Amino acid sequence: MPNALTRRLEEYTPLADADRAELAHLCSQSIHTVGARLDLIREGDAPRSIYVILDGWAGHYRTLEDGRRQIVDFAIPGDLCDVNLFILDRVDTSICSITRLKVAEVGREEFRRVITNFPNITTALWWVELVSKSIHREWIVSAGQRSARQRIAHLFCEIFLRLESVGLTDGFACDFPLTQTDIAETTGLTAVHVNRTLQELRRDGLIVFERRRLTIPDLLALQGAGLFNPNYLHIRRLNRHTDAGREVREGGIKEGR
Amino acid sequence: MPNALTRRLEEYTPLADADRAELAHLCSQSIHTVGARLDLIREGDAPRSIYVILDGWAGHYRTLEDGRRQIVDFAIPGDLCDVNLFILDRVDTSICSITRLKVAEVGREEFRRVITNFPNITTALWWVELVSKSIHREWIVSAGQRSARQRIAHLFCEIFLRLESVGLTDGFACDFPLTQTDIAETTGLTAVHVNRTLQELRRDGLIVFERRRLTIPDLLALQGAGLFNPNYLHIRRLNRHTDAGREVREGGIKEGR
DNA sequence: CGTTCAGTTGACCATGATCAAGAGTGGTGG
DNA sequence: CCACCACTCTTGATCATGGTCAACTGAACG
Numbered sequence: 001m002p003n004a005l006t007r008r009l010e011e012y013t014p015l016a017d018a019d020r021a022e023l024a025h026l027c028s029q030s031i032h033t034v035g036a037r038l039d040l041i042r043e044g045d046a047p048r049s050i051y052v053i054l055d056g057w058a059g060h061y062r063t064l065e066d067g068r069r070q071i072v073d074f075a076i077p078g079d080l081c082d083v084n085l086f087i088l089d090r091v092d093t094s095i096c097s098i099t100r101l102k103v104a105e106v107g108r109e110e111f112r113r114v115i116t117n118f119p120n121i122t123t124a125l126w127w128v129e130l131v132s133k134s135i136h137r138e139w140i141v142s143a144g145q146r147s148a149r150q151r152i153a154h155l156f157c158e159i160f161l162r163l164e165s166v167g168l169t170d171g172f173a174c175d176f177p178l179t180q181t182d183i184a185e186t187t188g189l190t191a192v193h194v195n196r197t198l199q200e201l202r203r204d205g206l207i208v209f210e211r212r213r214l215t216i217p218d219l220l221a222l223q224g225a226g227l228f229n230p231n232y233l234h235i236r237r238l239n240r241h242t243d244a245g246r247e248v249r250e251g252g253i254k255e256g257r
Numbered sequence: 258m259p260n261a262l263t264r265r266l267e268e269y270t271p272l273a274d275a276d277r278a279e280l281a282h283l284c285s286q287s288i289h290t291v292g293a294r295l296d297l298i299r300e301g302d303a304p305r306s307i308y309v310i311l312d313g314w315a316g317h318y319r320t321l322e323d324g325r326r327q328i329v330d331f332a333i334p335g336d337l338c339d340v341n342l343f344i345l346d347r348v349d350t351s352i353c354s355i356t357r358l359k360v361a362e363v364g365r366e367e368f369r370r371v372i373t374n375f376p377n378i379t380t381a382l383w384w385v386e387l388v389s390k391s392i393h394r395e396w397i398v399s400a401g402q403r404s405a406r407q408r409i410a411h412l413f414c415e416i417f418l419r420l421e422s423v424g425l426t427d428g429f430a431c432d433f434p435l436t437q438t439d440i441a442e443t444t445g446l447t448a449v450h451v452n453r454t455l456q457e458l459r460r461d462g463l464i465v466f467e468r469r470r471l472t473i474p475d476l477l478a479l480q481g482a483g484l485f486n487p488n489y490l491h492i493r494r495l496n497r498h499t500d501a502g503r504e505v506r507e508g509g510i511k512e513g514r
Numbered sequence: 515c516g517t518t519c520a521g522t523t524g525a526c527c528a529t530g531a532t533c534a535a536g537a538g539t540g541g542t543g544g
Numbered sequence: 545c546c547a548c549c550a551c552t553c554t555t556g557a558t559c560a561t562g563g564t565c566a567a568c569t570g571a572a573c574g
Contacts (some may be wrong), residue, residue, distance in 0.1 A: 024364065043488075044488070060394070062394060062395070062398050063482050064398070064402055064403075065484050065486070066261070066484065067367050067401045069402075070396040070398040070401045073394075073395045084387055085385075086380075086383075086385050086388050086390075087380070087383050087492055088384070088387055090488065092391045092394070092488065092489050092491070093394055095389070126343075126344050127344050127345070129339055129386075129390075130340075130345055131345075132343050132390070133386075133389070134345075134349045134350070134389050135352055136390060136393035136394060136397065137317070137319065137329040137330070137349070137393060138319070138399055139397045140327060140329045140393065140397055141319050141321070141329065141398045143326050143397055143400030143401045143445060144327045144400045144444070144445025145321055145325045145326075145445060146321075178453075187401070188400060188401025188402060206404070212467060219377060221491075227321050227322055227323065229322070230320075231301070231347065231349065232347055232349050234347070234349070238307075251444040
């Protein structure tokens with residue numbers, strides 16, 4: 001069974017045996033365990049290493065001067081933090097563990113060696129980076145345009161599909177370790193309102209969510225509730241129950257080029 | 258006087274004469290003019306070329322099924338759209354011109370040649386890409402946490418500094434071709450509320466904004482009003498009037514790693 | 515078995531949305 | 545050159561989504 005990073009990269013680019021071996025090697029060199037709810041990296045730090053998430057969830061966040069906090073991304077198994085390494089001299093976002101984490105640390109030189117010797121891996125990493133940017137854009141859309149109900153439904157759809165793409169779902173269910181406060185800090189809502197909205201989604205039969213476990217009985221229905229269209233995730237092999245076939249193009253766009 | 262792209266890249270990485278010559282060459286090969294308010298690229302298209310903005314503003318946006326639209330980024334002179342080119346098979350965001358544009362079209366092969374032969378340029382392009390991602394994160398923070406007044410103040414600060422970094426400001430003033438509706442679609446507010454908030458900012462003397470021209474008499478004051486901290490822009494040579502020296506680190510972050 | 519954190523509920527409030535109408539302003543064609 | 549049209553900006557009245565504050569319940573963990 002391949003590790004999460006390999007699985008993730010193969011979502012995008014075919015890998016050779018040598019690539020897979022290299023990735024397995026990378027992810028077995030320097031493995032750390034981090035307890036839940038600890039900062040891995042803080043805004044303003046100089047970047048040191050890249051971490052590959054092998055198990056558990058982490059969150060990228062920024063804080064405002066008045067203390068409010070916004071989660072801007074999640075890192076689940078197969079994700080990397082922080083590719084900034086070679087470029088920016090300061091990390092611009094903090095990262096904290098949400099659950100207990102298992103991470104592989106990849107040093108600067110190690111990473112550079114892989115980049116120069118394994119073009120398939122490099123391409124796949126580019127892909128991951130661009131998909132991550134696309135996800136950021138969708139979060140801007142969520143925070144800017146979607147209602148509370150839509151935002152939460154959308155978040156659940158996104159995370160479910162991301163987990164599925166690395167093999168971490170189980171039929172209609174998945175582990176989902178976010179607290180209601182986490183969801184609030186992700187969606188730009190308050191925890192109180194998240195609570196009420198979750199009850200509404202439960203009442204409507206769109207989700208079952210208890211004891212850190214999420215079940216989505218009808219993903220298409222939840223996608224409808226969240227105005228969710230999976231194209232922005234750029235997942236190649238979308239499963240039966242998703243909406244990928246749906247036509248993206250709207251009717252009303254005006255003018256051509 | 259260097260073109261906008263060169264100026265932009267030199268913000269990040271020292272370039273050699275050969276690099277500069279190559280950039281000048283790139284930006285003079287295939288120049289197009291595009292009228293205002295036209296789509297350059299639409300969500301779902303297959304990527305064709307990269308465009309370098311030489312003059313004018315463009316906007317990246319996504320639309321929801323119910324027709325609402327969210328601008329997720331601006332492209333000003335020196336910016337590129339879309340580096341997706343080699344990786345993703347579908348463009349995930351539409352781009353439209355805000356003003357009349359002058360763009361340089363760079364083809365796939367041309368771009369690949371530059372990437373392989375000019376490592377300084379490649380590094381600088383990486384940098385640009387990561388800064389763009391950092392800006393996306395800040396927009397998530399804005400939409401999620403900032404009030405209407407803070408969002409608009411923040412947007413003005415960001416754009417002013419981005420324009421300044423490519424030499425497009427004139428003392429305390431700059432061209433600013435966004436309509437109030439554009440600002441609304443950027444900040445996730447309604448045009449009516451943007452109007453009222455702008456009046457408030459004007460009344461407080463924080464901005465002068467008329468006839469597509471923005472003046473910021475006291476940038477530090479506007480930064481305060483927007484909870485703006487320029488670090489996320491990763492601009493090297495920040496000017497006298499910005500707030501870069503301010504300590505980023507908050508007091509209250511708990512626990513170490 | 516007590517402490518802490520997550521979740522829940524209720525009452526009230528405020529920010530910003532919605533709807534509607536009117537006033538500039540600029541560009542275009544007759 | 546003027547008239548018209550379209551778009552942007554402005555203002556007012558009303559409404560709703562989601563925020564705030566506060567108290568209480570329940571589960572987990574040492």
